[in-house]
Amino acid sequence: MSIEAVPVNFDPDCLLRPGNTNCGGCGMSNGLTMLGRALEDEHYSMVIPACCGIVTAGAYPTTGYNVPVVASTFASSPAFASGVAAVNALNEVDDGGKRHVICWAGDGGTYDIGMATLSAAAERNEDLIYICYDNEIYGNTGGQRSSATPLTARTATTPRGKGEGKKNIIKIMAAHRIPYAATLSIAHPDDFRRKIRQALKIKGFRFFLMHSPCPTGWKTEPAETIELVSLAVRSGIFPLYEVFDGENYRINVEPDGTDPEEYFDKQRRFRGPEMNISSVKRFVEARMKRLKRLESVSEFDAD
Amino acid sequence: MSMQLVTGNHAAGHAFGLAGEANRTARGAVCGIYPITPQTEIVEYVAKFSFSKGAVVPVESEHSAMGVCLGAAMNGARSFTASSSNGLAYMAENVMVASFYRLPIVMAVVNRTLGPPWNIWADQGDSLMFRDFAWIQLYCETSQDVADTSLLAFRLAEDPRIMLPVMVCMDGFIISHTSMEVELAEQEQVDRFLPPCNVPHKLDFDQPKTMGGMTFPQETVAHRHELQEAMGRVPAVFEEHRERFRDVFDRDLAGAVEAYYCEDADTIFVTSGSISTTMRDVIDKRRERGDDKVGMVAIKMFRPFPVDRIRELCAGAKKVGVLDRNCSADRGGIFWQEIRAAMQGGGHPLIQGYLTGVGGCDVIPKTVHEVVDDLLGRSEAGEPVWKGV
Numbered sequence: 001m002s003i004e005a006v007p008v009n010f011d012p013d014c015l016l017r018p019g020n021t022n023c024g025g026c027g028m029s030n031g032l033t034m035l036g037r038a039l040e041d042e043h044y045s046m047v048i049p050a051c052c053g054i055v056t057a058g059a060y061p062t063t064g065y066n067v068p069v070v071a072s073t074f075a076s077s078p079a080f081a082s083g084v085a086a087v088n089a090l091n092e093v094d095d096g097g098k099r100h101v102i103c104w105a106g107d108g109g110t111y112d113i114g115m116a117t118l119s120a121a122a123e124r125n126e127d128l129i130y131i132c133y134d135n136e137i138y139g140n141t142g143g144q145r146s147s148a149t150p151l152t153a154r155t156a157t158t159p160r161g162k163g164e165g166k167k168n169i170i171k172i173m174a175a176h177r178i179p180y181a182a183t184l185s186i187a188h189p190d191d192f193r194r195k196i197r198q199a200l201k202i203k204g205f206r207f208f209l210m211h212s213p214c215p216t217g218w219k220t221e222p223a224e225t226i227e228l229v230s231l232a233v234r235s236g237i238f239p240l241y242e243v244f245d246g247e248n249y250r251i252n253v254e255p256d257g258t259d260p261e262e263y264f265d266k267q268r269r270f271r272g273p274e275m276n277i278s279s280v281k282r283f284v285e286a287r288m289k290r291l292k293r294l295e296s297v298s299e300f301d302a303d
Numbered sequence: 304m305s306m307q308l309v310t311g312n313h314a315a316g317h318a319f320g321l322a323g324e325a326n327r328t329a330r331g332a333v334c335g336i337y338p339i340t341p342q343t344e345i346v347e348y349v350a351k352f353s354f355s356k357g358a359v360v361p362v363e364s365e366h367s368a369m370g371v372c373l374g375a376a377m378n379g380a381r382s383f384t385a386s387s388s389n390g391l392a393y394m395a396e397n398v399m400v401a402s403f404y405r406l407p408i409v410m411a412v413v414n415r416t417l418g419p420p421w422n423i424w425a426d427q428g429d430s431l432m433f434r435d436f437a438w439i440q441l442y443c444e445t446s447q448d449v450a451d452t453s454l455l456a457f458r459l460a461e462d463p464r465i466m467l468p469v470m471v472c473m474d475g476f477i478i479s480h481t482s483m484e485v486e487l488a489e490q491e492q493v494d495r496f497l498p499p500c501n502v503p504h505k506l507d508f509d510q511p512k513t514m515g516g517m518t519f520p521q522e523t524v525a526h527r528h529e530l531q532e533a534m535g536r537v538p539a540v541f542e543e544h545r546e547r548f549r550d551v552f553d554r555d556l557a558g559a560v561e562a563y564y565c566e567d568a569d570t571i572f573v574t575s576g577s578i579s580t581t582m583r584d585v586i587d588k589r590r591e592r593g594d595d596k597v598g599m600v601a602i603k604m605f606r607p608f609p610v611d612r613i614r615e616l617c618a619g620a621k622k623v624g625v626l627d628r629n630c631s632a633d634r635g636g637i638f639w640q641e642i643r644a645a646m647q648g649g650g651h652p653l654i655q656g657y658l659t660g661v662g663g664c665d666v667i668p669k670t671v672h673e674v675v676d677d678l679l680g681r682s683e684a685g686e687p688v689w690k691g692v
């Protein structure tokens with residue numbers, strides 16, 4: 001068998017370079033590409049804790065990233081980033097303008113081991129952008145549960161299905177009254193771009209949660225990644241919304257009544273007998289109602 | 304230069320403030336801080352310092368305090384922090400990152416017993432836990448030593464031939480909280496002594512790199528080999544900067560290893576930290592009183608371990624006693640083990656270990672006299688001798 005070199009269009013402005021090591025169909029690949037495009041002419045560096053996202057870079061001395069990246073320990077990306085941001089702030093004039101710092105972390109680094117560090121950086125309102133790509137699993141170590149794994153999902157450490165639901169991380173971050181928190185979907189690139197651009201206008205701690213399919217861990221078809229996230233938004237499983245100052249909610253995409261079952265059916269991790277679709281539907285409906293209620297009492301300056 | 308009555312904590316805080324301020328001409332200074340007794344005063348001192356180009360980040364844990372220093376140093380700033388005991392243990396994961404990333408971070412360690420049970424008194428077991436982490440470790444004897452060594456630490460850490468983090472250690476309370484007469488440095492002197500901090504591998508926007516991604520064994524072994532080589536260069540570079548220190552401050556700073564009456568001593572005691580001061584007094588008494596030919600090797604530099612200098616100083620001794628304010632359960636005193644390894648080879652003297660001051664027990668002149676008597680009366684080495692049990 002011979003291997004043919006695949007011609008690639010190397011785009012020096014693109015954040016994620018060809019040759020990165022992500023699995024086929026990984027939601028992170030789309031997410032990083034969209035992030036790079038949204039940040040186009042900005043100067044930024046990234047801090048990435050232990051997770052698939054640092055493996056993405058490939059092995060020394062090559063790198064899959066087109067910006068300076070520093071790997072942090074698993075729990076520590078917001079602390080490292082606070083140090084980077086402090087130095088940026090002291091040198092803004094010498095550096096010829098603002099340099100942003102982006103944390104790019106998995107759900108394990110965010111919901112679990114990094115929770116205290118994240119909470120502290122948010123409480124200090126550090127001037128950084130934190131993006132959690134949520135694949136609802138520890139991908140890097142072979143697919144174990146995290147506190148972002150949904151109820152009943154089967155993982156390497158929940159062989160009979162997870163007995164607990166996901167933490168509501170946006171609610172947690174909003175409770176810190178950070179200036180901006182929002183969800184991102186790679187099925188909605190315009191909304192994705194708008195929110196990143198929106199975040200650039202704000203100073204302080206900005207938090208994003210990006211739904212990030214992991215075909216390897218979810219037991220899904222790589223080609224169906226975009227279809228999955230799209231179904232999640234349409235059915236209300238992954239609502240697209242943003243929260244300003246921890247108080248003011250805005251829903252960005254209205255669910256269109258798609259049956260959540262379509263989303264679950266495509267994933268072998270939800271095939272156990274413990275899956276109770278009617279209770280999932282009740283949960284999804286109740287959450288959407290609550291978001292609408294929060295939106296209805298939110299106040300925005302007329303602009 | 305002014306003579307003042309200050310504690311070890313004050314001396315370290317003062318040095319950190321001036322060193323941070325001195326980097327205003329470069330990328331500034333950043334310090335992640337978190338309290339723990341007995342080092343808390345150091346980070347409080349730094350928090351009060353008004354830097355013209357500096358930031359102090361009050362974080363939620365020691366792990367993050369070092370995390371902030373790592374990010375700041377990686378972005379080119381001078382960075383420093385302080386910790387003790389369980390704080391240091393909690394920080395451990397990020398402590399090793401500093402040396403693996405070759406970041407010239409300086410950390411004051413006020414040595415305190417690890418717990419529980421909670422015990423705030425001096426024991427070197429906390430910093431010695433990091434002896435294999437490729438950090439330079441310097442154990443100070445007095446507040447003056449802390450003031451001077453803290454400044455030298457930056458010069459050493461940031462030397463392009465070294466690029467390693469440094470721990471400046473002192474015995475909890477005995478040094479950290481005892482006021483002694485100290486000549487404190489002035490900003491103008493520190494500005495002359497410390498060149499701007501330059502981390503050559505800092506984040507680079509023109510040539511973006513990924514720091515700390517995956518490496519394979521063949522690159523990792525090369526990296527570890529480089530750490531080993533850099534450590535090997537430390538003693539000579541330390542002496543160079545000590546020379547420079549003399550030029551700027553017009554006085555000497557305690558050396559990596561200090562010899563006391565070693566020339567004619569047939570019995571030598573190896574000490575570190577505040578025990579060296581007590582031993583010096585005891586040796587004076589013994590020498591005044593009679594014909595005990597006793598001497599001392601006071602070790603400041605524990606990493607790298609100055610093997611050649613120690614062998615040279617102990618060459619004429621028949622017996623060597625090592626006093627440890629720490630205990631590696633099963634193997635005994637850690638300095639004792641190091642000395643035994645250093646003295647390997649034919650015809651080495653009798654080497655006896657003494658566990659003095661473990662868990663913060665007082666090491667008073669009486670304790671040290673007992674140790675001296677024990678070694679003088681010995682004809683063969685045995686298990687380490689515990690004091691205070």
Ligand SMILES: Cc1ncc(C[n+]2csc(CCOP(=O)(O)OP(=O)(O)O)c2C)c(N)n1
Pocket residue numbers: 050051052053074075105106107108109110135137138139140141146
């Ligand atoms: C302190 C520490 N504990 C455990 C690990 C092993 N580890 C590396 S990545 C990882 C899971 C990461 O999960 P997540 O943050 O969800 O990112 P993903 O791998 O899914 O991209 C674990 C447990 C580690 N690197 N450091």
Ligand code: SF4
Pocket residue numbers: 021022023024025026027028052135139140213214215216217
């Ligand atoms: S394991 Fe999952 S998250 Fe990790 S690279 Fe593969 S698809 Fe992406």
